[in-house]
Amino acid sequence: MIQRPRGTRDFGPDEMEKRRHLEAAMRREAALFGFREIATPIFEHTELFTLRSGPNVVEEIYAFRDKGGREISLRPELTAPAMRFFVNELSNSARPLKMFYFGQCFRYERPQSGRFREFFQFGAELIGDPGPESDAEIIALAASIMRRIGLKQYTVRIGHIGVLRSMLADAGVDREAAPLILQKLDKKEYDEASQRMRDAGMDDERIEKVIEITNTVGPVEVLDRISGEAREHLLGIFRILQAYGIDNIQVDLGVVRGLDYYTGMVFEMDAPVLGAEKQICGGGSYSLTELFGGEKTFSTGFGIGFDRTLLALEKEGYQAPAHGIDVYVLPVGDNARQEAHRIAAQLRQAGIGTDIDLMGRSLSKSMKYANSINARLALIVGEKEMAQGAVTMRDMVTGEQTLVKREDLVATLEKL
Numbered sequence: 001m002i003q004r005p006r007g008t009r010d011f012g013p014d015e016m017e018k019r020r021h022l023e024a025a026m027r028r029e030a031a032l033f034g035f036r037e038i039a040t041p042i043f044e045h046t047e048l049f050t051l052r053s054g055p056n057v058v059e060e061i062y063a064f065r066d067k068g069g070r071e072i073s074l075r076p077e078l079t080a081p082a083m084r085f086f087v088n089e090l091s092n093s094a095r096p097l098k099m100f101y102f103g104q105c106f107r108y109e110r111p112q113s114g115r116f117r118e119f120f121q122f123g124a125e126l127i128g129d130p131g132p133e134s135d136a137e138i139i140a141l142a143a144s145i146m147r148r149i150g151l152k153q154y155t156v157r158i159g160h161i162g163v164l165r166s167m168l169a170d171a172g173v174d175r176e177a178a179p180l181i182l183q184k185l186d187k188k189e190y191d192e193a194s195q196r197m198r199d200a201g202m203d204d205e206r207i208e209k210v211i212e213i214t215n216t217v218g219p220v221e222v223l224d225r226i227s228g229e230a231r232e233h234l235l236g237i238f239r240i241l242q243a244y245g246i247d248n249i250q251v252d253l254g255v256v257r258g259l260d261y262y263t264g265m266v267f268e269m270d271a272p273v274l275g276a277e278k279q280i281c282g283g284g285s286y287s288l289t290e291l292f293g294g295e296k297t298f299s300t301g302f303g304i305g306f307d308r309t310l311l312a313l314e315k316e317g318y319q320a321p322a323h324g325i326d327v328y329v330l331p332v333g334d335n336a337r338q339e340a341h342r343i344a345a346q347l348r349q350a351g352i353g354t355d356i357d358l359m360g361r362s363l364s365k366s367m368k369y370a371n372s373i374n375a376r377l378a379l380i381v382g383e384k385e386m387a388q389g390a391v392t393m394r395d396m397v398t399g400e401q402t403l404v405k406r407e408d409l410v411a412t413l414e415k416l
Contacts, residue, residue: 007109007117018320022149022310023102026122029148030100033141035124038099040081046071051291052080052261062106074106079301080288082125087294096128102306113277116307123283125301132236135265135285138300139237140244142269142281145304151271152316154280155248157217158237158267159255160230161284167210173200185214186256214254222251230264237265261286265300271312280309324374326353327413330366332382340381343391343409350410370396377416379409 004010011019027037046063062074075081078101090097102122111117124141128134139156146154164185168178177200184193190211197207216222220238223231234251241249255266266284274280283302290296327347331340340356347354355373357366363380370378380392391409394401404412 005117007111009116009118014323017323019306019310021320022313023122023306025149026145026304027100027102029145030124030141033098033137033144035098035100035126035141038082038085038101039103040075040078040085040101042104043072043074044081044084046073048080048084048292049073049076052288060107060109062108075103076107077105077303078103078121078123079125079286079303080292082123082301083288083299084292086125086127086297087289087292091289091294091297096126096134098124098126100124113311115277120306121303122306123301123303125299127297127299130264130285130298132233132265133240134298135233135300136237136240136244138283138302139249139267140241140246142267142283142302142304143241143246143249144244146269146281146309149309149313150318151309151313153273154269154271154312155250156246156267156269157250157252157255158234158265159251159253160234160264161256161262161266162230162264163213163226163253164210164256166228166230167206167213168197168200168202171197171200171202171206173197173202182256185210185254188214188254214256216251216253218251220251226253233265261288261291263287267302271309273315274308274312277308280305280312322374324376325355326375327355327377327379328366328370328373328375329354329356329379329381330363330370331357332363332380335383336381336386339386343379343381343406346410347413350414352410352413367394377413 030037046058049057049061057076061076064072066072082099082101086097100123103120104118105121106118108117109115124138126134126138139158143156161182164182165178168181173181177196181193181196181200184190184196194207194211197210213226216225220235223234238249252268255268262284264285267282268279269281270278271280272278281302281304283300285298285300287296288299329340329344331337344354344356355375357369361369367378375396378394378396380394382392385391385403388403389407390403390405392401393404393412
């Protein structure tokens with residue numbers, strides 16, 4: 001047999017229904033917040049991702065030359081394509097511009113629990129005013145999605161990249177060295193971060209203060225430990241989120257995100273049920289438009305790891321609605337088959353979910369199959385029913401049977 005490529009998955013009907021149910025809930029919530037869907041190509045010019053993340057990212061993604069010799073990559077995430085699209089075609093749109101997307105992404109990494117080479121991401125971007133209202137709106141949407149899909153345990157950790165950036169700049173760290181230090185701080189690799197800070201000319205006292213700030217975690221009151229614009233911005237965000245009724249949030253000044261294009265607020269969401277690999281969402285305010293040839297524009301957004309979020313839900317006992325169909329049509333005898341197909345066609349045209357026996361089963365076996373697909377009603381079409389211009393309607397839960405005239409069938413089913 002030809003096996004599927006490593007790090008990919010096949011999804012059967014039950015799994016797809018579960019995934020589509022979850023995806024639809026996320027889409028509905030984004031629409032309730034006034035966000036509208038966009039879609040971008042699955043492959044882009046490799047430059048789009050190396051401009052943002054540096055040339056080393058090529059080792060982590062599916063990059064190749066196409067038949068025209070162009071450097072192409074399967075998209076490893078969706079923020080860069082969305083902002084490329086904005087710069088190309090949407091920059092004259094009314095502000096705020098609220099966009100969301102859902103799609104497949106690809107990364108060449110070692111597959112493990114909740115991590116695949118082909119994975120799915122749901123995300124949103126807001127382009128508008130750099131005030132706390134925009135950042136609060138994007139965090140509120142992410143949190144509301146988790147609440148809507150029924151995730152019971154999750155936390156939102158909010159920080160501000162400007163706090164650490166200012167501390168490094170005040171200590172004389174140049175702009176080229178700062179991103180490498182921030183990446184190590186983001187991963188809590190303090191020994192390597194400390195060495196990089198020493199190499200950049202920082203003394204031990206300043207290094208200690210930086211590390212202390214990354215461990216500043218707690219309720220909004222811990223913001224008293226810092227001052228300046230970042231503090232006021234975060235206080236504004238917390239006030240708005242409290243007005244939204246979102247209370248499972250905390251300050252975490254150690255949230256760095258590890259990427260140089262983040263400019264202000266940063267946040268992450270965790271599902272403790274997942275253990276060490278608990279992060280299910282991350283985002284913040286960033287600047288990419290000028291990198292892609294546009295004017296500098298404020299942007300804030302997030303990406304939800306769809307697969308990890310579904311895994312967290314399942315670990316909490318989540319069960320998607322069971323598959324079912326409204327009606328199953330059972331022809332009894334060869335003479336009834338054409339009439340059964342006419343009925344099925346009529347019901348489908350009326351918008352009533354209808355299946356029909358295609359295997360020539362006996363009545364008892366067809367009833368058994370109707371139960372297995374969770375049909376709500378069975379319509380029996382036989383010689384007796386045809387002679388009366390009717391069908392026998394059987395409630396598959398109660399077993400009650402009713403004779404229904406053909407001309408009344410659609411109206412009767414619509415009432416049910």
